[in-house]
Amino acid sequence: MEPTADLTLRNGRVVTPHGVVNGGISATGGRITHVGADPLLPRAREDIDVGGKVIFPGVIDPHTHMGVGDGWGEEKLEADFLTESKDAVSGGVTTLVTTSVYGPSPRVPMVQRNIASGEKNSFVDFRITALMVTRDHLDEIADLVALGVRSFKYYWGYNGPQAESFGLSSEGVQTDYFWVACERMRDAHPRAFPMIHAEDPDIRYLLIERWRERDPTGSLVSWAHANPNILEPLQLAQAAWIAEEVGVPLYMVHVSSHEAVQMIREFKAKGWRTVGETLTAFLYWTADEADARGVGSKGKVQPAIKFDEDRTALWRGIADGTITQVGTDHLMYARDEVGGNFWEKRVGLGPGLGTSLPAIVTAGLNRGRITLEQMARVLAENVARQYDLYPTKGVLQPGSDADIVVFDPARGRAAVGEDLHSASKYTIYEDEELFGWPDLVFVRGKLVARAGDIVATEPSGRYVPPA
Numbered sequence: 498m499e500p501t502a503d504l505t506l507r508n509g510r511v512v513t514p515h516g517v518v519n520g521g522i523s524a525t526g527g528r529i530t531h532v533g534a535d536p537l538l539p540r541a542r543e544d545i546d547v548g549g550k551v552i553f554p555g556v557i558d559p560h561t562h563m564g565v566g567d568g569w570g571e572e573k574l575e576a577d578f579l580t581e582s583k584d585a586v587s588g589g590v591t592t593l594v595t596t597s598v599y600g601p602s603p604r605v606p607m608v609q610r611n612i613a614s615g616e617k618n619s620f621v622d623f624r625i626t627a628l629m630v631t632r633d634h635l636d637e638i639a640d641l642v643a644l645g646v647r648s649f650k651y652y653w654g655y656n657g658p659q660a661e662s663f664g665l666s667s668e669g670v671q672t673d674y675f676w677v678a679c680e681r682m683r684d685a686h687p688r689a690f691p692m693i694h695a696e697d698p699d700i701r702y703l704l705i706e707r708w709r710e711r712d713p714t715g716s717l718v719s720w721a722h723a724n725p726n727i728l729e730p731l732q733l734a735q736a737a738w739i740a741e742e743v744g745v746p747l748y749m750v751h752v753s754s755h756e757a758v759q760m761i762r763e764f765k766a767k768g769w770r771t772v773g774e775t776l777t778a779f780l781y782w783t784a785d786e787a788d789a790r791g792v793g794s795k796g797k798v799q800p801a802i803k804f805d806e807d808r809t810a811l812w813r814g815i816a817d818g819t820i821t822q823v824g825t826d827h828l829m830y831a832r833d834e835v836g837g838n839f840w841e842k843r844v845g846l847g848p849g850l851g852t853s854l855p856a857i858v859t860a861g862l863n864r865g866r867i868t869l870e871q872m873a874r875v876l877a878e879n880v881a882r883q884y885d886l887y888p889t890k891g892v893l894q895p896g897s898d899a900d901i902v903v904f905d906p907a908r909g910r911a912a913v914g915e916d917l918h919s920a921s922k923y924t925i926y927e928d929e930e931l932f933g934w935p936d937l938v939f940v941r942g943k944l945v946a947r948a949g950d951i952v953a954t955e956p957s958g959r960y961v962p963p964a
């Protein structure tokens with residue numbers, strides 16, 4: 498019989514919004530045409546028996562930073578798109594959302610240049626979050642929405658030199674600034690929203706100095722005490738009240754504490770549109786486990802990796818729909834920056850795209866904390882809905898882009914930073930046995946990565962406009 502489809506994957510377990518289907522999936526012209534039992538699938542030019550493995554929607558990472566790390570700017574962004582998008586696709590991430598470049602220059606031309614750079618260099622599809630730092634930027638919100646931007650990042654949680662390093666004034670984000678920002682987003686588009694880093698900076702700076710004196714060597718446990726849980730609800734409450742009063746959703750990035758999970762749960766129960774995102778690293782590690790396994794300053798992030806009670810609350814939050822997004826906060830820092838005095842080390846998790854799916858399979862699926870269907874929601878569907886990519890992205894169903902990952906959750910191997918595609922050449926999962934490494938990764942029906950290798954010869958990622 499003549500093949501009638503471009504691609505058919507058979508004999509798998511397909512994770513759909515309606516449950517896991519035994520069978521496979523077909524695609525033509527980059528779009529999914531069939532999901533179902535094997536006999537119902539058309540023969541294809543590329544017809545693959547996946548041997549009972551999981552056929553999963555391509556992961557969408559809502560929180561990455563191309564163009565930041567060792568230096569920042571448009572050249573760094575271009576280089577990062579090339580290397581870090583390979584890391585992404587080898588790890589099963591087929592779409593990423595990255596922040597725009599820092600600094601005070603006008604946002605519209607910058608986002609346009611960032612989009613052009615991604616279209617030239619990225620191996621995965623992408624969206625841009627506009628990083629808002631000056632008062633003038635607020636006047637550009639409507640034009641940014643017209644370019645397809647839905648997410649606007651505000652570096653609340655910083656002041657002084659740290660805020661200045663992002664291009665903010667030393668006061669950081671002020672409440673009146675945030676109020677006006679919320680008004681502009683509300684008026685520009687019903688699905689435009691602010692993303693905030695919510696963590697009180699003043700208490701944090703005070704306690705970091707205290708803990709540095711108390712423990713000069715430093716550890717991730719001391720870092721967690723120096724960046725305590727209550728910093729999150731302190732600032733989340735303020736931001737969520739303003740957003741609710743003005744009438745926009747409020748998206749909190751990298752939720753790390755059980756107190757913030759509970760606060761988001763309560764806000765949602767009141768009908769507020771509060772969105773909780775956490776990081777893969779917070780779902781995998783606790784500070785004490787990471788210290789015991791020698792993660793060191795590679796795990797030094799704000800907010801801090803916290804304790805078992807917090808990790809448990811984050812998994813419960815995913816299970817009950819309080820935490821709906823999972824990202825990595827991926828930054829390309831070179832390995833040279835790791836090591837040395839803990840307190841002097843810069844803050845930021847470094848690379849994570851290439852290990853995110855295996856880390857979630859290992860710590861979540863394989864430990865019974867999450868089902869395949871829940872995993873598909875937090876790693877793909879919810880993110881697509883939040884960023885206005887749904888149903889083009891985020892689900893395995895006819896009509897959607899054929900962004901597909903095939904993996905075996907029962908097969909594990911140790912993570913080795915040197916072997917990953919990120920230019921960072923390290924990982925916070927070094928030597929950890931992770932399961933579910935992707936075997937096949939398709940972006941719009943095209944095989945881009947196989948068993949960790951990039952098989953595509955050229956970047957063919959696209960900027961994805963709103964669905």
Ligand SMILES: [Zn+2]
Pocket residue numbers: 560562826
């Ligand atoms: Zn971030």
